Amino acid sequence: MPLIRIDIVEGRSDDQIKTLLDTVHRAVVEAFEVPEGDRYQIVNEHxxxxxxxxxxxxxxxxxxxxxxxxxTSRPRTEASKTRFYQLLAQSLKEHCGIEPTDLMVSIVVNSDADWSFGHGRAQFLTGEL
Known part of the structure; x- marks a missing residue:
């Protein structure tokens, strides 16, 4: 968690998409201080x-x-969101050659009751997470 959806124009190679996903994940881990193994990403090509x-x-x-x-995420501080935006733009430029002008980000906040990671349970509410 968070759940990340990435929309791009079709045409990138599998390696380019992997680099994009890895770069986004590193920024999430650093800015939001989530565990390295906490990774939920979906790519949609158009x-x-x-x-x-x-x-x-x-x-x-x-x-x-x-x-x-x-x-889609649990609440994050304004400082961590701002850090994420900056870090992401820099990292995508450095690792993927994507200009900061070609990046748009939207964060939707929800609560612990809005998440189930499986088994029909709300793990944030049950204390499993």
Whole structure:
């Protein structure tokens, strides 16, 4: 946990996607201080006409390398979120060649009762986690 969905334009190789996933995971581990083995990631690839990420009036140019990251998570501090955004942008540039202008992130917060990792139980509520 957190649950991370990554939307990209199709065309990247399996190795490029692995590097992308690993880079995102390292940023999550560092910024949110989650255990290394706490990894839930889903990649969705879209034809170019099926992923539209416009600039919202901020003057941010986008390319076909755009990455949209949606995170569902327990509450995080503003400081850890800000750290995550910065670290992620730097790391994606360094390890994947993705410009910070091609990154969009959204975090949706939920509570402990909103998670079940299996067996029909809410492990945060039962004390298993």
């Amino acid at each position: 034809r170019p006409s099926r992923l539209i990420v416009e600039d919202t009036g901020l003057g941010i140019p986008r390319t076909q390398d755009v990455v949209v990251i949606s995170i």
